[in-house]
Amino acid sequence: MCGIVAYLGRRQAWPILIKGLQRLEYRGYDSAGVALLENNFLKVYKKKGKVEELVQSASLSDREGTQGIGHTRWATHGAPDDNNAHPHISQDRRLALVHNGIIENYALLKKALEKEGHYFSGETDTEVLVHFIEEIQNRDDLSLEEAVRIALTRVTGAYAIVVMDRNEPGKLVAARKASPLVIGLGDGEYFLASDATPIIEYTNRVIYLNDEEIAVVTLADGPQVRTMNNEEQTPFIQVLDMEIEQLEKGGFDHFMLKEIYEQPGTIADCMRGRLNVEQGWVRLGGLDDYLNRVVQARRIIIAACGTSWHSALIGEYLIEDLARIPVEVEYASELRYRNPIISEEDVVIAISQSGETADTLAAIELAREKGALVYGIVNVVGSSIARLTHCGSYIHAGPEIGVASTKAFTGQVTLLALMALTLAHRRGTITESYFRRLVLELSEIPQKVAKVLESNAKIEYIAGEIKDRSNALYLGRGYNFPVALEGALKLKEISYIHAEGYPAAEMKHGPIALIDENMPVIVIATNKSAYDKIVSNIQEVKARKGMVVAVVVEGDEVISGMADYVIEIPNTEEPFTPLLSVIPLQLLSYHIALMRGCNVDQPRNLAKSVTVE
Numbered sequence: 356m357c358g359i360v361a362y363l364g365r366r367q368a369w370p371i372l373i374k375g376l377q378r379l380e381y382r383g384y385d386s387a388g389v390a391l392l393e394n395n396f397l398k399v400y401k402k403k404g405k406v407e408e409l410v411q412s413a414s415l416s417d418r419e420g421t422q423g424i425g426h427t428r429w430a431t432h433g434a435p436d437d438n439n440a441h442p443h444i445s446q447d448r449r450l451a452l453v454h455n456g457i458i459e460n461y462a463l464l465k466k467a468l469e470k471e472g473h474y475f476s477g478e479t480d481t482e483v484l485v486h487f488i489e490e491i492q493n494r495d496d497l498s499l500e501e502a503v504r505i506a507l508t509r510v511t512g513a514y515a516i517v518v519m520d521r522n523e524p525g526k527l528v529a530a531r532k533a534s535p536l537v538i539g540l541g542d543g544e545y546f547l548a549s550d551a552t553p554i555i556e557y558t559n560r561v562i563y564l565n566d567e568e569i570a571v572v573t574l575a576d577g578p579q580v581r582t583m584n585n586e587e588q589t590p591f592i593q594v595l596d597m598e599i600e601q602l603e604k605g606g607f608d609h610f611m612l613k614e615i616y617e618q619p620g621t622i623a624d625c626m627r628g629r630l631n632v633e634q635g636w637v638r639l640g641g642l643d644d645y646l647n648r649v650v651q652a653r654r655i656i657i658a659a660c661g662t663s664w665h666s667a668l669i670g671e672y673l674i675e676d677l678a679r680i681p682v683e684v685e686y687a688s689e690l691r692y693r694n695p696i697i698s699e700e701d702v703v704i705a706i707s708q709s710g711e712t713a714d715t716l717a718a719i720e721l722a723r724e725k726g727a728l729v730y731g732i733v734n735v736v737g738s739s740i741a742r743l744t745h746c747g748s749y750i751h752a753g754p755e756i757g758v759a760s761t762k763a764f765t766g767q768v769t770l771l772a773l774m775a776l777t778l779a780h781r782r783g784t785i786t787e788s789y790f791r792r793l794v795l796e797l798s799e800i801p802q803k804v805a806k807v808l809e810s811n812a813k814i815e816y817i818a819g820e821i822k823d824r825s826n827a828l829y830l831g832r833g834y835n836f837p838v839a840l841e842g843a844l845k846l847k848e849i850s851y852i853h854a855e856g857y858p859a860a861e862m863k864h865g866p867i868a869l870i871d872e873n874m875p876v877i878v879i880a881t882n883k884s885a886y887d888k889i890v891s892n893i894q895e896v897k898a899r900k901g902m903v904v905a906v907v908v909e910g911d912e913v914i915s916g917m918a919d920y921v922i923e924i925p926n927t928e929e930p931f932t933p934l935l936s937v938i939p940l941q942l943l944s945y946h947i948a949l950m951r952g953c954n955v956d957q958p959r960n961l962a963k964s965v966t967v968e
């Protein structure tokens with residue numbers, strides 16, 4: 356995690372860096388800091404807390420300078436205080452450095468440096484790195500880039516860094532390994548950042564630095580890219596298709612609410628050009644060249660984390676139900692450490708909104724080593740996972756800024772539905788008429804999502820009934836079981852109410868002991884199959900005085916007569932129900948969090964992009 360940003364040009368760096376940090380705050384908000392370089396003089400501003408606190412604390416200081424680096428932190432080594440905040444400075448106060456990642460061998464390096472007389476003011480691995488670069492630079496009187504290169508060949512771990520040297524103004528040195536870094540090319544000015552969101556306002560021409568590359572950016576020559584072995588590279592300049600409006604709240608109070616409301620559009624964008632109702636076809640361009648291999652896969656393994664893991668579970672139901680290929684869903688973090696059986700006959704699907712999650716990246720590397728074909732389902736264009744996989748498809752949800760994932764989830768599920776339909780059609784596992792019905796139904800999902808959003812006021816009212824509870828239980832069956840997990844996760848993440856998702860039938864094996872008048876139970880009861888069983892589950896909750904909020908299909912009179920509160924969603928084919936049933940749960944957690952005074956977009960301790968293991 357952590358977000359880094361840097362500027363080199365002719366404008367004042369401070370406002371550009373601050374705005375950039377605010378755009379990157381989704382990556383961490385434990386502390387923020389900026390270093391500016393002006394007339395061979397380094398000025399450093401650091402503050403515990405959010406970027407706004409840094410702005411307040413520096414409001415009376417001189418913030419002049421046309422070159423600078425900035426950082427917003429998600430603490431790993433060392434408490435989230437002013438001292439451990441980045442940028443970190445070398446002992447001679449010549450170098451300033453910002454870092455996203457973890458230097459694993461920092462303890463050994465620290466000991467060795469202490470013997471050489473280095474003194475450390477904090478506990479971070481990053482402070483060790485900047486002292487280490489300083490030591491190498493001073494010992495042999497090296498240029499900044501050469502010292503950085505040598506230092507990085509001796510550290511283990513993950514990093515994206517930007518460094519500047521008081522004695523070499525007009526130059527920034529950046530490098531990456533397993534943490535992202537983008538360089539924006541302006542007109543005589545350069546922007547560096549963890550992702551393109553701080554850059555896009557100034558230029559859409561960017562270079563994504565590859566793993567183990569170093570970039571030296573100077574005002575005179577622009578970026579020069581080399582490998583760690585000092586081989587010159589010709590960087591690929593990408594032109595991004597991103598609008599600044601996508602990064603702003605557009606009249607909504609929070610990014611999360613905006614993103615929930617964007618879903619009719621983002622689901623349609625995910626399907627655009629990939630499905631044709633009149634002609635009755637579904638096509639995923641990213642799958643074309645590998646379709647035979649996927650169709651013949653012995654099994655499919657889906658690896659992901661967090662919300663993406665929940666969409667993976669729905670992918671399992673979709674692919675097994677429609678295409679009849681065995682699917683296993685793995686937490687990426689478990690897959691990588693448990694010596695799994697993966698062979699060349701397997702296909703691994705990696706799902707990730709950010710495309711940067713460290714555990715998912717490591718799982719992909721493992722799958723590749725074992726010879727599996729790896730397919731990526733990713734939102735962020737040009738991200739590490741998009742580049743590391745053999746093939747894949749973007750979900751085209753646009754930037755997701757709220758830390759709690761919403762539109763990326765429905766984008767992932769839509770993509771998995773398209774994939775299941777493609778595979779099912781090719782394998783002949785469903786009839787042509789059912790296939791056509793599903794294609795038609797999927798195409799109508801965006802309007803139906805818009806319809807669900809019309810229940811917002813009612814959901815807000817129900818939120819008021821739940822907001823003061825300490826626990827909540829979410830129940831669902833079949834396709835709605837992963838939705839129950841996702842609903843519970845949303846509530847936990849942003850309202851800090853303890854919530855659990857369970858398969859409805861499992862309630863009697865444990866959670867039923869928790870049910871009393873204080874326990875709200877949110878039941879997703881839209882399944883046509885096992886409907887009677889869900890009705891029984893609701894009765895079991897009511898018999899123990901639990902409060903039932905049921906998500907039902909429009910016109911359901913049976914459950915409406917039993918539940919305390921009912922939220923209706925339009926009817927759809929069962930495999931696509933999650934795309935509708937998750938929407939009220941997203942809104943419910945949003946309103947509950949808001950009523951509890953929580954920071955909806957930036958919940959405590961969480962970060963959107965988890966680039967540490």
Ligand code: G6P
Binds near residue numbers: 660709715760962
């Ligand atoms: C973090 C985020 C979650 C996200 C998970 C996986 O925990 O807070 O919202 O689902 O990472 O992230 P990915 O980018 O790989 O989907």
